[in-house]
Amino acid sequence: MEKKEWYFEYEIQINRPGLLGDISSLLGMLSINIVTINGVDEGRRGMLLLAKDHRQIERLESILYTMDTIKVTKLREPKLRDRLAVRHGRYIQRDADDRKTFRFEREDLGLLVDFMAELFKQEGHKLIGIRGMPRVGKTESIVAASVCANKRWLFVSSTLLKQTVRNQLIEDEYNENNLFILDGIVSTRRANEKHWQLVRELMRLDAIKVIEHPDIFVQNSEYTMNDFDYIIELRNEPNEVITYETVDNQFFGESEFGSFEF
Incomplete structure (x- = not known):
């Protein structure tokens, strides 16, 4: 046995x-x-x-x-x-009211990456949202977890290097083993209808999708928070309030970033 x-x-x-x-x-x-x-x-x-x-x-x-x-x-x-x-010597914090919400602090990045990597290894459709203030480590953690899970990641919308908004994918990118990363603010503030057609195609794909700033994403799309399987919150410190009031000035000033569409 x-x-x-x-x-x-x-x-x-x-x-x-x-x-x-x-x-x-x-x-x-x-x-x-x-x-x-x-x-x-x-x-x-x-x-x-x-x-x-x-x-x-x-x-x-x-x-x-x-x-x-x-x-x-x-x-x-x-x-x-x-x-x-057991692996990290501490439990992941879970919201008592919303059981699909998990909370991390910046000092927990190793635990966060390990957690997301285990989720990324699972097969099938999974929609994961991640909240956090600018430069707290959201995108970097997603990419690191993708590497750990041996997944190829694709930015559908992002501000990691410059504003990236994709309107189409090439044929081999429509792969269920790929991991698709979207920035909810970029998609809603800077994208056109072609981009949203691509987003809808990816939502139907049996693959992992990770959306930064999920609250903004659902406010400006047909999707709801109920569509998400997991919500991850990443803070610099325990009592930090995650707000979007300063995001526009910090990340979307025309003088700071150009945009890149393809």
């Missing part, structure tokens, strides 16, 4: 010497292997486990609930957030 991975997380109730050793010994007696272990939050530790059948996990669970030194918080098949938490 092929072994299966499980995610085990516990909160330390009584922090005494040898606690981790006791848990490791228990797993060993049950023939459950530890794949990865790390602290995932203050006072919490997470482990990726490998077991050959479900009965081993059931026995483990029954024993763990008799221990007064720990409190089991998760024992389940690992989700993407679990794997990243």
Whole structure:
């Protein structure tokens, strides 16, 4: 029987010497292997486990609930957030009200890139929006995640080097393995109907699309926030307010940037 991975997380109730050793010994007696272990939050530790059948996990669970030194918080098949938490030593922040919104700070760029790369590796249509102030690292993170996911990225609209607005793609660019990047502000402020025809074609393509400034994008198109599978927020600091009041002056001054259409 092929072994299966499980995610085990516990909160330390009584922090005494040898606690981790006791848990490791228990797993060993049950023939459950530890794949990865790390602290995932203050006072919490997470482990990726490998077991050959479900009965081993059931026995483990029954024993763990008799221990007064720990409190089991998760024992389940690992989700993407679990794997990243063990890998990076912290959990991705998730909006309590909007479960598809994930929050990052600039110091978390490594975690953000890893998270997006895992999303980019998934097959099929996926629409991802990313919010953030100018020069916080949105586009750079998308490109880095594309490299990690071994995806070719294409800018449909962008301000990375200069204003780019594409009205058509060449034949081999209509590839479901490509990743398409749009800037919602550029597309709505500087694009023509040919560009929007291209956007609609890409939305029907069974591929990953990432849209910077999704709020502006939906305000000026037929798409809604419900069309997005994930929303990512990237801030310089925890309490930073993401606003678009200064974006026009900072990124769309005629003297700062030319435009590039093709």
